[in-house]
Amino acid sequence: MAAEIRLSPCLNDNFGYLVHDASTGATAAIDAPDAAPIRDTLQREGWTLTDILLTHHHGDHVGGVAALKEAYGCRVVAPHDRTAALPLVDLRVAQGDVVKVGSLLARVLETPGHTLDHVVYVFDDDKVVFTGDTLFSLGCGRLFEGSYPMMWDSLLKLRALPDDMLMYCGHEYTAANVKFALTIEPTNPALLARAAEVTELRSAGQPTIPVRLGVEKSANVFLRADDPAVAAGVRLKGADPIAVFTELRERKNKF
Template sequence: MTAEIRLFTCLTDNFGYLVHDPATKATASIDAPEAGPIIAALEREGWNLTDILITHHHHDHVGGVAELKQKYGCRVVAPHDKTTAIADVDLRAANGDVIKVGSLLARVLETPGHTLDHISYVFDGEKAVFAADTLFSIGCGRVFEGNYPMMWDSLLKLRALPDDFRLYCGHEYTAANVKFALTVESDNPVLKARAEEVTRLRAANKPTIPTLLGEEKKANVFLRADDPAVAAKLHMKGADGAQVFGELRERKNKS
């Protein structure tokens, strides 16, 4: 039996996620933006929290850890970088490690750039990737601690996953990302279709996540910074992917 995944909102625009294994009743929270909505979701489903899988140290992803740990006695898995302040960590995870949540397997990808410690969790059996603040639908995270080549390399790791994987990201930023992306690629038919879909979803107060990676690869300009057509639109003919990505990210920062 495959995992059950529940999505809900936390804080202002964070997503909360629960990944439940029906076979063993284990349940993981991907990050812990705040405890209240996570507890409410667990109680609504009748699930018990066994694990918290943390992607990076920013407070809007770890603010609920201490309260959840106290309430459930759950295991807290965090990036291996011990220089960051994350409470109550039981296990450190590095690139290539496999974390068990009951009978489910989460493969760790190091995806630094937004922060130096950022990791993503890939559930190959579920065809799902939880990329937090590295990759958003039609966008990517700001580069706070790393540099543009580092972030580009992280995006390439995520882009290499199969097209039929579903992307679960950290925030509901899709509408703003679409608005920016259209300033670069107003003639991209897949992007334009996604823009219409996002408008419908948000008007109905529905989340724009998850989205298929295959569609993101066509519509998300940040994932195609090595496409000569994208470089040409930025008047950067001949530039490599990391340089084009840096220019895109700079423009997004100012948008």
Template sequence: MRPLEIRQFPCLSDNYGFLVHDPESGETAAIDTPDADAYLAAAEAAGWTITQIWNTHHHFDHAGGNAALKAATGAKITAPAYDRHRIDAVDRWVEEGDEVRLGDHVADVRYTPGHTMGHVVYHFASDGIAFVGDTLFALGCGRLFEGCPADMWQSLSRLRGWPDDTVIYCAHEYTQANAAFALSVDPENRALKRYAEEVDARRAMDQPTIPTTLGIEKAANPFLRADDTGLARSVGLAGADPVAVFAEVRARKDRF
């Protein structure tokens, strides 16, 4: 089976759009739809036809282009079942444990509430690739618009169980700002310091910091390390439950 091909491109002010293409079947999936025109241009440049749309959650910068993209391509829309009342024109509703396919490539649907209560991610386990929307960011995680800290910590803990070499495609270029915050709560983390330097160098050359890998994030991302004793001590919660540590770190990020 030939490997998947991925096109990543900027959308709106700080989103990334992703097209995933199976060269054997010719199928192409749009991961979310921040800007339909940007997706159509990227598909045309690649010589691909968009056949599917996979939404991670209902926010406009992830599903706002659905109607236009479906009208232009006839693509079938897949979206989280929790968002039945918030996303229109969906052909298939999915939830935890379901699978979606691109040719012979299979992605597991994982339910990751926190940023929103309906958020899902798409994990191509055999390909070592995951599209995580706004659940996990490079050196960050999504703001808790609907869920609570316990929801998000449980969701991130599930993602953390994937292999370290899993390639993580997240939806926003927030990494430089996230690095500045991460250093404020975890200043002695050597992996984080190296990562922050690499991020600064990339952004100075206007290069993306996405994708990342799960192993890199596990070593440096404070939101994946709420059960680390050093981080807990750094935020004044030595010995506390990881949910309490996560909640404190998230609250600090919201104020940063």
């Protein structure tokens, strides 16, 4: 893998990520929840920030943009939806666009649902995807702006990515997501294995991210609303996947 990735815990439970291309020295932040932790990581590594790739407009993902841009003069890349309040944008991107970070290539997928402007960044050559607040480990984002069919379609885009791709999401929500998922599938072996791993990681003070997409495809109920076992778990045997997904997300909202 050419890309070097560093994780910076930010705010209460956000993740800030740095993606570094050693061959050119280029470094991109994936979202900027808070400038200080990201600057600390840059200084520790001896890297210079060249780009910020934003997934969506929520304040806990863009709050550090202004300070980082002032400090480094970096390029700010953001979703093409101009109705969203995104600060200091230099480049707008949409489905299928490719963003260069030095010699690294990030393919853009539009994943509306959590917000209408949400995008994710897929580094195919490096087998990593930054999913923002669309997909979490064992969970998915709450719908603030989009519809349930829209969000399900976005999750299907992510499910179609290779099993060996590493997923980096926007928040450390995994332990809470485990508790909910076990109410739906208490005997799923993949979920139980991931639950044990999460307990071990959190007990050691370690993040639960990254995780391979293949694990999520087996254990994440929100990615499997078309699985009969998940439908049975919400008493909707034979129902349309969108109906099952809607029930799952509504239950999680109240959990």
